[in-house]
Amino acid sequence: MSDVALEVRDIRTYIYSNQRCNKAVDGVSFTIHRGKTLCIVGESGCGKSVTASAIMQLLPALSRIESGSIIYHSDKGEVRIDQLPRNGAKMRAIRGSEIAMIFQDPMTALNPVYTIGFQIAETLMYHTKLRGRRIRERSVELLRRMGIPLPEQRAAEYPHNFSGGMRQRAMIAMAMACSPKILIADEPTTALDVTIQAQIFELMERLKSEHDTAIMLITHDMGVVAELADEVAVMYMGKIVEAGTVDEVLRRPRHPYTRALLRSIPVLGRGKNQDIQPIRGSTPDPYERPPGCQFAPRCDFATSECDVMPEEAMLSSSHRVMCWHHERLANGA
Amino acid sequence: MLTYIIRRILALIPMLLVISFLVYLGLELTPGDAVSYMIPPDVAGNLSAEDLNALREQLGLNKSFLERYGIWLFNVLQGNFGHSLEGGVPIKDIFLDRLPATLELSAVAIFFSTVFGCVLGTIGALKRGSATDSGLTVAGMLGVSIPEFFFGLVALSYFSLHLEWLPVGGRLLPGHDSYWDRIPHLVLPGLVLSLMMTAGVMRYSRAAMLDALGREYIRTARAKGLPEWRVNLMHGLRTALTPVIVLIGFRLPTLIGGSVIIEQIFQWPGVGNEFIAAVRGQDYPLVMMIALFSVLAMLLASLIIDILTALIDPRVRLE
Numbered sequence: 001m002s003d004v005a006l007e008v009r010d011i012r013t014y015i016y017s018n019q020r021c022n023k024a025v026d027g028v029s030f031t032i033h034r035g036k037t038l039c040i041v042g043e044s045g046c047g048k049s050v051t052a053s054a055i056m057q058l059l060p061a062l063s064r065i066e067s068g069s070i071i072y073h074s075d076k077g078e079v080r081i082d083q084l085p086r087n088g089a090k091m092r093a094i095r096g097s098e099i100a101m102i103f104q105d106p107m108t109a110l111n112p113v114y115t116i117g118f119q120i121a122e123t124l125m126y127h128t129k130l131r132g133r134r135i136r137e138r139s140v141e142l143l144r145r146m147g148i149p150l151p152e153q154r155a156a157e158y159p160h161n162f163s164g165g166m167r168q169r170a171m172i173a174m175a176m177a178c179s180p181k182i183l184i185a186d187e188p189t190t191a192l193d194v195t196i197q198a199q200i201f202e203l204m205e206r207l208k209s210e211h212d213t214a215i216m217l218i219t220h221d222m223g224v225v226a227e228l229a230d231e232v233a234v235m236y237m238g239k240i241v242e243a244g245t246v247d248e249v250l251r252r253p254r255h256p257y258t259r260a261l262l263r264s265i266p267v268l269g270r271g272k273n274q275d276i277q278p279i280r281g282s283t284p285d286p287y288e289r290p291p292g293c294q295f296a297p298r299c300d301f302a303t304s305e306c307d308v309m310p311e312e313a314m315l316s317s318s319h320r321v322m323c324w325h326h327e328r329l330a331n332g333a
Numbered sequence: 334m335l336t337y338i339i340r341r342i343l344a345l346i347p348m349l350l351v352i353s354f355l356v357y358l359g360l361e362l363t364p365g366d367a368v369s370y371m372i373p374p375d376v377a378g379n380l381s382a383e384d385l386n387a388l389r390e391q392l393g394l395n396k397s398f399l400e401r402y403g404i405w406l407f408n409v410l411q412g413n414f415g416h417s418l419e420g421g422v423p424i425k426d427i428f429l430d431r432l433p434a435t436l437e438l439s440a441v442a443i444f445f446s447t448v449f450g451c452v453l454g455t456i457g458a459l460k461r462g463s464a465t466d467s468g469l470t471v472a473g474m475l476g477v478s479i480p481e482f483f484f485g486l487v488a489l490s491y492f493s494l495h496l497e498w499l500p501v502g503g504r505l506l507p508g509h510d511s512y513w514d515r516i517p518h519l520v521l522p523g524l525v526l527s528l529m530m531t532a533g534v535m536r537y538s539r540a541a542m543l544d545a546l547g548r549e550y551i552r553t554a555r556a557k558g559l560p561e562w563r564v565n566l567m568h569g570l571r572t573a574l575t576p577v578i579v580l581i582g583f584r585l586p587t588l589i590g591g592s593v594i595i596e597q598i599f600q601w602p603g604v605g606n607e608f609i610a611a612v613r614g615q616d617y618p619l620v621m622m623i624a625l626f627s628v629l630a631m632l633l634a635s636l637i638i639d640i641l642t643a644l645i646d647p648r649v650r651l652e
Contacts, residue, residue: 056556058552058555058556087555087560087561091558092558092559092560093558094558095555095556095557095558096556096557096558096559097558100556100557101556103549103552103553103556105549108548108549108550109549109550109552109553110550110553111550111553111554111568111572112550112572112646112647112648113571113572113645113646113647113648115647122554122557122559122563123557123558126557126558126559126560127558158647158648160647160648171553174553174557
């Protein structure tokens with residue numbers, strides 16, 4: 001299994017506030033492969049961003065990885081990320097160089113008082129042996145490769161001189177500066193319009209194939225999943241309720257939540273009379289969770305069994321689902 | 334950048350004209366005119382109306398208001414600020430005499446309050462919720478809320494009268510004029526003034542720093558694998574500085590105009606002290622000139638703030 005880039009095994013991440021504890025990520029496992037895209041889908045607050053932050057060890061101060069392991073398969077062997085000190089030298093050496101991250105809103109994710117060139121150069125300064133003029137050349141080169149016109153000139157400009165799409169390109173240039181093994185993209189196009197979104201994804205696809213980068217893409221957009229993902233993990237209230245290859249999850253969803261998600265979005269080409277069903281109810285209060293299956297209160301298939309948390313069922317070597325009733329869904333109920 | 338600065342300076346000119354006009358108008362509205370101050374009432378009783386009128390004619394006081402404003406403005410532009418009513422000393426001389434003392438005190442206060450305020454505020458923000466932070470916050474609250482005259486008097490009674498370490502006031506004893514002789518005099522007023530300002534700057538920079546540290550680009554900086562000091566100082570503090578500079582900048586004119594209370598307590602021969610004396614003695618020309626001077630200081634300070642913020646924050650230069 002040399003193509004595995006990152007393995008996450010049963011991690012739990014709790015966030016504490018006002019003496020209460022939000023089990024934001026509650027036993028999540030997945031692997032990311034080189035040159036493949038794993039999409040993590042779910043509603044706001046389902047724990048997908050927290051999972052990403054946990055991998056980068058960028059969790060807020062009042063939260064921690066409670067248990068489980070995050071194993072990064074580097075060229076020099078396995079690294080247990082969850083056991084590294086948060087801002088220690090080893091973790092810093094991984095961040096930005098081996099695992100890089102891009103964020104949802106490029107408007108706020110770039111520092112307004114430094115030039116784009118400087119912000120890219122910072123990464124290079126800490127992770128490569130390049131210095132001075134070579135750093136500047138490399139920054140400009142990165143911008144050019146991200147499809148930014150007039151890169152020499154743009155490198156000397158500030159984020160406010162850039163449009164939203166250009167900023168996200170600059171963010172990606174920053175993230176790709178050291179050719180990371182893993183790129184974590186936390187809803188990278190949510191703040192951008194659709195045309196720009198397509199361009200950004202095209203760019204990410206190209207980088208994936210050129211550098212064999214593993215991409216972990218966090219999104220709530222099923223359309224994006226269909227377009228980009230090799231594998232999908234559907235998260236709900238801190239758990240992965242269903243995971244598998246794109247085909248398995250999108251074509252043969254076996255969890256009621258996945259199915260409900262797919263039914264809640266319009267599909268291009270089916271005309272304006274298609275049946276779009278919103279998921280009824282809303283996500284429960286994370287501090288007052290249902291006892292068993294988290295989705296049960298909103299689920300059409302719920303029975304008394306659902307008061308107990310279901311075990312994960314393996315449907316194939318890749319397809320897994322966490323539901324008592326997955327067989328009923330298989331029979332086209 | 335240079336054109337920006339030049340434009341800003343040019344924009345000051347009409348503003349100054351308007352303000353000087355208002356100041357002159359204020360002078361005009363005060364009861365009596367120069368003649369009624371120059372000639373004591375008992376003498377004036379013996380003079381005929383013609384004599385007084387001749388004197389007014391001679392001094393140009395019978396000219397129209399606008400005409401006199403023009404002449405006054407022309408004189409002011411040439412550095413002739415008129416005379417104080419008390420003793421007829423040229424106001425220019427009073428300024429030349431008083432200003433260095435005020436500037437000296439202000440420079441000390443600005444320097445120490447900026448340095449300590451920013452450092453302590455940053456420490457407080459970085460160690461939020463710790464005992465250090467709470468201690469600093471309480472100290473800051475005390476510093477902001479205790480009036481400066483109280484601080485001044487306590488410092489005076491303890492260090493000067495009780496311990497007898499430092500002189501009670503003044504800027505220099507007669508016969509001592511070396512630079513080193515000045516320092517003991519400067520310590521207490523400088524300290525009290527700095528303390529008051531440090532508290533404000535500290536509270537402000539702590540808040541600005543906390544705001545900056547909560548921004549997304551801080552997470553980006555961490556995600557790049559930068560060491561903590563760089564994340565906090567280069568990405569956090571740098572952006573937090575803009576509002577702090579504005580705060581310090583707006584303190585500038587009050588300091589240059591003379592910190593009235595501190596100068597009173599420590600008998601500091603500065604502009605503030607002179608201002609009190611001028612108000613008490615109804616020395617209108619002097620009060621007006623000090624007011625005009627304070628306004629000028631205010632305008633210059635806001636110019637300096639604008640230039641500094643433009644230097645620190647590239648977004649400002651847009652206009």
